[in-house]
Amino acid sequence: MRFIRRELLSWGKDNFADFPWRHSTTHFHSLIAEILLQRTKAEQVVPVYKVFINRFPDCNALASASVKSIEKIILPLGLKWRAKFLSALGKNLAASGGSIPSDILSLEKLPGVGPYAAASFLSLHMNKRAPIIDSNVVRLYGRIFGFETGPETRRDIGIKLLADRITPRRNYRVFSYALIDFTRIICMPRPVHSNCPLFEKCSYCIRNE
DSSP states (O other): OHHHHHHHHHHHHHSOOOOGGGGOOOHHHHHHHHHHTTTSOHHHHHHHHHHHHHHOOSHHHHHTSOHHHHHHHHGGGSOTTHHHHHHHHHHHHHHTTTOOOOSHHHHHTSTTOOHHHHHHHHHHHSOOOOOOOOHHHHHHHHHHHTOOOOTTGGGSHHHHHHHHHHSOSSSHHHHHHHHHHHHHHTSSSSOOGGGOTTGGGOHHHHHTO
16 A cells, blocks of 8 residues: 555655646635536646636536537537536526535535545635545556446445545545546556556456566
8 A cells, every 4th residue: 555655655755746636726626627527638628627717717617507508519429418417507606606515425416416526626716625436546446456446436435435545634635636547547447557656466467477
């Protein structure tokens, strides 16, 4: 566990991806980014995110928008069904005075916010420790420890416990960013073994050396 934490933290500091939402201090914008990023490549989200927060700078603007207008903006990302959830999210937040929950259970109850988006929002934007788990993270841990994974593995209690053990008690924000960037750049479906700092400890790498 220490080796994984140490290597990913070191790698992450040198390979931090400079996406615009990573510098936002507006929690509404950050939450929108995490919703748009679900099942979508970050590079694709950048231009849509910029247009979105310019058109809907706060929850009140989003609440008053039509589903069609939201759908038009996010159309380049596909999954246009997100427009309905974003509309409902705007109305929900506007009704509560723009307050965004700071605990994971309340966040998961918001329209369009699933477990991954909730954990990412807390860990990356609210400075709260919340291990993040998506299909990419599951793939990484499955490869390192040599266990089989599937579409629903991210929901298993075992992977949740493993993610909690690996996520540091401090520097969890840096670690989470490193984890996201590493699974996007190195531990892809076709991994880049030559640049992997975890190579010597990874069951998948050792088997496929």
